Amino acid sequence: MLGLSDGLDPADDSLTTWIERYLDLAVRGVRSAEVAAKIARHLDRFAGWIADGLGHDRLSAVTVREVTAWRDHLATAGNTGRDGTTAPMAAATVNNHLAHLSALFTWICAHAPAQLLHHGDPTKKVPPLPLPAPQPRALTAAQVRTVKNIVDRIETFHELKGRRHRGAGKERLHAHARPLRDRAIVYLLFGTGLRRAEVVGLDLDQLEAADPAALRQAKAARLRDVRGKGRTSRTVFLSRDARQALADYLELERPSDAAASTGPSALFLSAASIAARRPNGRLSPRSINTILGEIGHLHDAQTPDPSRKLGLLRPHDARHTFAFQLSQASGHNRAELERRLGHANDRYLRLYTNPPDDIAASYIEDL
Incomplete structure (x- = not known):
């Protein structure tokens, strides 16, 4: 594959493959079934975003720009209704997606060949969205x-x-x-x-x-x-x-x-x-x-x-x-x-x- 370092199999550069490895080895059986399903859902959304936007799912192509764009997309149109309409996703939910993505790339950096991610973890320089001040709901x-x-x-x-x-x-x-x-x-x-x-x-x-x-x-x-x-x-x-x-x-x-x-x-x-x-x-x-x-x-x-x-x-x-x-x-x-x-x-x-x-x-x- 063009741009892939010598000695690496093309499968090593597949974001989808790494997501499945991460889920199988570090999430399923370790986290509760409900939490594992949520993590898988969030990571699948990111993989779909990369594939739709770039036309492929190469892990080495994931940059800070792509992660930032995904964060902003979720904040403006992250929820899709049954009728196909989109709506903003709450800031706390967007940050939860980012946290799961960050955990994935931390794991990948620890287990992937060093030459796969030339620029390091692409999630490290993407700040979470600021959360609105919490409002009390005490009754009078x-x-x-x-x-x-x-x-x-x-x-x-x-x-x-x-x-x-x-x-x-x-x-x-x-x-x-x-x-x-x-x-x-x-x-x-x-x-x-x-x-x-x-x-x-x-x-x-x-x-x-x-x-x-x-x-x-x-x-x-x-x-x-x-x-x-x-x-x-x-x-x-x-x-x-x-x-x-x-x-x-x-x-x-x-x-x-x-x-x-x-x-x-x-x-x-x-x-x-x-x-x-x-x-x-x-x-x-x-x-x-x-x-x-x-x-x-x-x-x-x-x-x-x-x-x-x-x-x-x-x-x-x-x-x-x-x-x-x-x-x-x-x-x-x-x-x-x-x-x-x-x-x-x-x-x-x-x-x-x-x-x-x-x-x-x-x-x-x-x-």
Whole structure:
């Protein structure tokens, strides 16, 4: 092949071949199946970009200019819809593509013949896109009040309607509905700042006290050894609302679902009537998004005041709200924030404790 150093096989200069080698030797079986699939997808996009733009996939032809052009392409038209239309890709997603490409070329530089990449790693001089300043999503006190009002009445929204469902002895709720569980999850999120993965990872034996009667009377109930990011663990104390809601769920809803479960005893369980649920009944992280999203929808449908509308209610909105309230209650005690949020990163602590704009605006209203 013209331009290829002596002693090198043309296959050594194939970007596609090197991507497959990298995936087989350094990614698949090392990273989770989900992450490996994402890395392969990102690298295939780059290989396709090179082949379409240059008419070949020679690895030695990949330059800083090509990597920069790919980055800018993703930022302006990286997403393609089903109808063929394109849209910009978020800066964080573009940077994730660049990170995977950089890891590929770092591996290639360590394993490829020295004369293959004459100019070294082409990703080293391509800076990531600047990220927009993170925006806090803490709810206002008025919004928290109306959310709790909806959650306290959540059973009424799951009742079966119509004449045929009336009468003694008839089932009042939809078969899959678990309003007491959903209420307990909402109060737990707003009262502890737990992440969604931390919530679904909870086991019943982490709760002190786990007996409903004792939980209602306790003044310092807690969750032990809550597993967070980076293999960290922490103790989480439960608010009064969370204690009462958990006691109701443990007494009235959970036993029937637990009877159909096997394996480790998860704190929160899917309805036993769901055919596709896991054998141990444990909820998935995505189910927490669904629960919060439905409650946000109910909230906005029941709330005529535009200033209280939530739009999409997400689990991290509850985390931001808890962090902001804890910051105020603790006198902005950094050590307490680190301990309760499971975060030591200054950037995230500042994000979680920033007030939303309407609260910040009230600070200077009368100055």
